[in-house]
Amino acid sequence: MTGAMDGRAEDRGRVFQASGDQHISEHHHYGAEADPAGGPDSVRRPAVGRPPVVLRDRADVLERLRAGVRAGRCGEVYVLYGMGGCGKTAVAYTFFQFAVDACGRVGLWVSASDRASLRAGMLAVAADRGAADGELLAARNGLRAAADLVWQYLDRSAEPWLLVLDNADQPEILGDGSWLRTSARGTVVVTTRRSAAHWWPGAELQHIGVLPGADAARVLRDLAPHSGTEEEAAQIAERLGRLPLALTLAGGFLSQQVLDPWTMETYGRRLDEGERVELIDQGADALSRKDPRHLVGLTWQLTLDAFEARGLPEATALLRLLARFAPEPLPLSLLNRADLDAVLPPARCETALRALLDQSLTELVDVGARCVHSHGVLLDSVAAATPAGTAPVLDSTAVRLLDVAVPERPDAGPHDPLLRLLVPHALALLRRIGAPATAADALEVATRLAVALHRTGDYLSAWETARTAADLGERRLGAEHRAVLAARSRAGRALFRLGRYPEAEPLLTEVRTAQDRLFGADDPDTLDSAHGLQLVLGNLRRRDEALALLRATVAGRRRTLGAAHPLTLRSRSSLLVLLSAAEVTVEEGGALLDLPDACDRLLGPDHTVTLGARHNRAWALYQLGRFAAADAELRLVTEAYRRRFGPDYPIALSAQQLLARTRSALGHPDEGTALMADVVTRRERGLGPGHPFTLASRELLSTFTSGQPHPPGA
Structure with a gap:
């Protein structure tokens, strides 16, 4: 290969055309020190607060379920279906406890209510069954099929297991990626409101109805x-x-x-x-007029009337606030905020919550983070009966609470399971809210949440969150609202990270064109989309288009944000990757190679932009044949990446691979070979032996071991 893009296939990390991984503020890592079995993704504890002391009239169902695990049978899939509120989860919980306590099964409990929760829970299952951090990271990054990884470890499990997929009310989610499978090592139980047999081929369906x-x-x-x-x-x-x-x-x-x-x-x-x-x-x-679910509203309304009579109106207000969110675990930390004051006095929140807990209107669950969890039928009923005049205040308060929970300026960081817990609530708010101004605020929070997920490497969740939020926002705000376009731009950025360039390019082009027309070429949102688009173009081998767009982005960010702004520095840093060796020396009068030192002075040595600029400069120096300087830079960068991102993160392996080249070029072939062998081992473990990145690294390793030359660009 020749030209400016040569050789970046292996050394830029996630994509073969390396400019992609030099999107500086989007280096991500998964902390190797994290305990995959702990945290909010824990799957050993069912997300059930107070199970029934006595489970009435489910003896026949439970006996059929128990007989299988008692006999040691595996490979079955049971689907418990019925209307909301009929006790499907209670049956699954009771069976779960029996399988664990009486039969020695490993119990695994996953919420299947939405894509983000399902994926996070199933990857936690893989971690519980022995998957390594590098493999989990690759699945979150979209570098390997997540469902295949999970079932690989379920099939290899030393102990028999029981897996419960709770609240699978959108069965199509399970079909995306084939999450629902059978295994000779365990039994699967699904709870759902959807009973159509085509959703559950080969499963044994069991109706859970009202009680005798x-x-x-x-x-x-x-x-x-x-x-x-x-x-x-x-x-x-x-x-x-x-x-x-x-x-x-x-x-x-x-x-x-x-x-x-x-x-x-x-x-x-x-x-x-x-x-x-x-x-x-x-x-x-759809409900019939005689459907007992209609009566749920009567039961809770009597309870709320009693709260009012007892001088506890805050309990009513809190329940109505909870009904703005999703029927999924909601971190209690969201309710411990002064921002509640428009709905109820923050000092009274504890009393109000205890009243709701006492009346079984909500429950506490521990999914690694302490959460409050309310039934979906109840929340739908409460939301439908909430007086229209109070809805705007409830909506704006719910948005503020979520806004505080999402990082204000998301940066590269370890996998954070708490972010995944917020996704269904952000999307539920967008479905509930009617006022355009509040909907715009909610959409901005949801987009920022997608950015935070993106920057922890959870690109699939980032894409799904941004895409769904944009669709919901468009219904309230229109296709050309600034917040809708920003969410679509973020969805395009996630598609790029997933390697789906043919989808990302037209989406980002359309968004950038609309932003340019509506807000101007130098608008920060337009420039952000432009930066993302040039990454896609570079990886589509449209190098000249990418370079022209990147130069325009640098100039626009200088004018709009200033030369010292991190985004301006990030775009300038990307030039170090996109330019050829000859172009680097003349760009900006030769000052571009001094950019990392400027980043160090302006942002600090450990800033994400500074580290990325140093990595990019090391590549440029290597291309120029200045191996000693590149090597010194890479030693610092590699150590920082390993410390911050962990040794298996793609950008850390990218830096290590380039370091292997510089060590060999400086006359230390044994050291270079050892570094490359470690890269291959880690990529084989994380991505599998047949992944293109693994193959590229193994090919480079062969040039080291054979003594073949591997000059810059090779």
């Missing part, structure tokens, strides 16, 4: 034994449609009345006097 009358009455008696007779409990249970969720809410209410306790007879009378609360059970079939 006697068992439904016993649930109320279990929860509130002193509130009435069995006959009265049976009447209330029938009035509630024998739906376990409604029964739990009613029993929780009755059991907590102290000063003026209600009897079941009183509760039944108030139910008859109440108005039906409409709701949409998202993910399930």
